[in-house]
Amino acid sequence: MKEKYAGSPLPPARPRLGSMPAAGPCAACAVRMLSVCGVIQENDLHRLAAIAKAQEAEAHHTFVTAGDPAAFLFNITEGVVKVYRLLSDGRQQITGFLFGGDFLGLGADDTYAFSAEAVTRVRYCRFERGALMRLLVEFPRMEQRLLGIASSELAAAQEQMVLLGRKTAREKLATFLTMLSRRMPSLGNPRDRLDLPMSRADIADYLGLTTETVSRTFTQLRGEGLIELPKGGGVRLRRESALAEIGEGG
Amino acid sequence: MKEKYAGSPLPPARPRLGSMPAAGPCAACAVRMLSVCGVIQENDLHRLAAIAKAQEAEAHHTFVTAGDPAAFLFNITEGVVKVYRLLSDGRQQITGFLFGGDFLGLGADDTYAFSAEAVTRVRYCRFERGALMRLLVEFPRMEQRLLGIASSELAAAQEQMVLLGRKTAREKLATFLTMLSRRMPSLGNPRDRLDLPMSRADIADYLGLTTETVSRTFTQLRGEGLIELPKGGGVRLRRESALAEIGEGG
DNA sequence: CGCACACTTGAGTAATGTCAAAGAGTGTGG
DNA sequence: CCACACTCTTTGACATTACTCAAGTGTGCG
Numbered sequence: 001m002k003e004k005y006a007g008s009p010l011p012p013a014r015p016r017l018g019s020m021p022a023a024g025p026c027a028a029c030a031v032r033m034l035s036v037c038g039v040i041q042e043n044d045l046h047r048l049a050a051i052a053k054a055q056e057a058e059a060h061h062t063f064v065t066a067g068d069p070a071a072f073l074f075n076i077t078e079g080v081v082k083v084y085r086l087l088s089d090g091r092q093q094i095t096g097f098l099f100g101g102d103f104l105g106l107g108a109d110d111t112y113a114f115s116a117e118a119v120t121r122v123r124y125c126r127f128e129r130g131a132l133m134r135l136l137v138e139f140p141r142m143e144q145r146l147l148g149i150a151s152s153e154l155a156a157a158q159e160q161m162v163l164l165g166r167k168t169a170r171e172k173l174a175t176f177l178t179m180l181s182r183r184m185p186s187l188g189n190p191r192d193r194l195d196l197p198m199s200r201a202d203i204a205d206y207l208g209l210t211t212e213t214v215s216r217t218f219t220q221l222r223g224e225g226l227i228e229l230p231k232g233g234g235v236r237l238r239r240e241s242a243l244a245e246i247g248e249g250g
Numbered sequence: 251m252k253e254k255y256a257g258s259p260l261p262p263a264r265p266r267l268g269s270m271p272a273a274g275p276c277a278a279c280a281v282r283m284l285s286v287c288g289v290i291q292e293n294d295l296h297r298l299a300a301i302a303k304a305q306e307a308e309a310h311h312t313f314v315t316a317g318d319p320a321a322f323l324f325n326i327t328e329g330v331v332k333v334y335r336l337l338s339d340g341r342q343q344i345t346g347f348l349f350g351g352d353f354l355g356l357g358a359d360d361t362y363a364f365s366a367e368a369v370t371r372v373r374y375c376r377f378e379r380g381a382l383m384r385l386l387v388e389f390p391r392m393e394q395r396l397l398g399i400a401s402s403e404l405a406a407a408q409e410q411m412v413l414l415g416r417k418t419a420r421e422k423l424a425t426f427l428t429m430l431s432r433r434m435p436s437l438g439n440p441r442d443r444l445d446l447p448m449s450r451a452d453i454a455d456y457l458g459l460t461t462e463t464v465s466r467t468f469t470q471l472r473g474e475g476l477i478e479l480p481k482g483g484g485v486r487l488r489r490e491s492a493l494a495e496i497g498e499g500g
Numbered sequence: 501c502g503c504a505c506a507c508t509t510g511a512g513t514a515a516t517g518t519c520a521a522a523g524a525g526t527g528t529g530g
Numbered sequence: 531c532c533a534c535a536c537t538c539t540t541t542g543a544c545a546t547t548a549c550t551c552a553a554g555t556g557t558g559c560g
Contacts, residue, residue, distance in 0.1 A: 461539075466541080
């Protein structure tokens with residue numbers, strides 16, 4: 001097995017920058033300001049903490065299964081998650097990779113229509129669905145924020161449809177790398193170094209390709225000097241703007 | 251030109267069933283209960299009517315253009331709309347077809363990231379964005395409803411990603427026909443007769459195929475006795491359940 | 501050290517795209 | 531009212547991208 005991440009314990013969550021320590025786990029959350037929780041005032045945080053339960057999942061653990069009652073919503077605090085759907089014969093489509101700060105659970109009604117699996121070891125907050133919904137009534141700003149999140153997820157989903165329906169393998173991979181690159185700053189990493197904790201098979205299932213095509217396309221991009229593929233895994237982007245342009249069909 | 255719908259005026263909007271006539275255009279709206287507006291009480295409807303402007307668009311008219319300031323949100327009351335994105339070289343991906351009762355505008359921030367074009371002659375309500383957002387503060391049920399709409403759109407988008415990324419041409423078309431069929435009852439049409447007001451090219455751009463492949467696949471399904479393609483256009487589904495099964499990869 | 505697994509590379513295939521042309525439906529103008 | 535022009539759709543022949551199957555390479559873990 002690959003298990004690049006499973007073995008090593010996660011470092012402790014970073015304390016929130018530039019603020020006094022406050023009571024409760026939410027106040028210490030490293031990604032609070034990135035997430036839904038950022039709109040709750042300090043003195044109301046205990047209300048949020050009351051319905052939140054911090055949890056961890058090992059790499060490859062499936063913590064949401066399509067078809068199960070949608071009892072919980074989640075906020076990823078650390079690590080990488082893949083969200084996917086399956087066809088009856090096992091074909092898989094990954095609908096998104098989630099990182100620290102990302103919200104999980106919109107788009108579910110009574111039962112989950114998707115599954116979610118930890119790609120690396122993952123930390124997340126689990127909210128009881130009904131309790132969170134009741135809280136929204138009291139904190140309208142949180143509901144507004146959730147609507148904003150849903151809205152941007154929708155925009156991202158439409159973007160992904162363009163990718164899946166109309167882009168070539170080369171454009172798909174270039175877009176994928178560019179999108180990951182853009183997320184790096186908020187995760188505190190340099191934009192040109194990507195860890196790629198997900199397997200080639202996962203990348204393929206996200207881009208609507210096969211592992212072989214993903215692999216060949218990586219090789220092709222390396223051959224053109226656009227990326228490097230260092231020994232230990234990951235990618236280094238050598239010409240981000242060129243990649244971005246390829247991704248746009250340029 | 252095709253113009254199957256452009257020439258004939260739309261019939262007058264059906265009055266809402268089972269209620270007394272009330273003042274204002276919203277009270278008479280045929281699709282109110284299907285849409286966001288359904289959560290507003292009768293006696294508050296004038297508030298909604300004050301920020302809504304009923305409009306019409308001829309077939310092939312583009313009434314939302316990607317990149318324009320997102321000043322309005324829309325509620326389709328009658329007709330069919332296509333929502334799409336373009337790549338710089340003209341490749342098109344249709345992200346959805348909208349029908350009476352559907353909401354349009356979620357997923358936009360400052361500027362629209364998508365374009366919308368009338369497929370048939372269309373009637374819609376146009377809401378000034380800021381005014382609608384202010385109204386949401388007063389009518390939390392409307393905001394909840396909007397979140398629910400965003401949520402189900404997200405689920406539909408994920409479903410479409412599976413289609414685009416992992417299904418064959420045959421499965422794509424079977425899924426498309428099945429989905430349209432499921433929407434027919436709420437539009438007041440029989441489930442097994444589909445008008446298909448959109449062109450083969452539009453269907454192709456929705457399914458990530460070419461017109462030729464769509465056409466060949468229609469012919470193939472007809473050859474198997476699953477559908478009929480009557481002279482005047484449209485489709486008749488002869489074996490809905492078989493189509494549904496094909497669409498699921500069965 | 502060797503097994504497992506992931507990744508890469510190669511060869512051949514299949515599904516879908518491209519190019520081209522003919523058929524069908526519709527509206528227009530003579 | 532008919533003929534033409536236009537567009538949409540269908541069909542055919544061929545090209546190409548990406549998939550499938552298969553083998554080889556590399557890496558980590560027991």
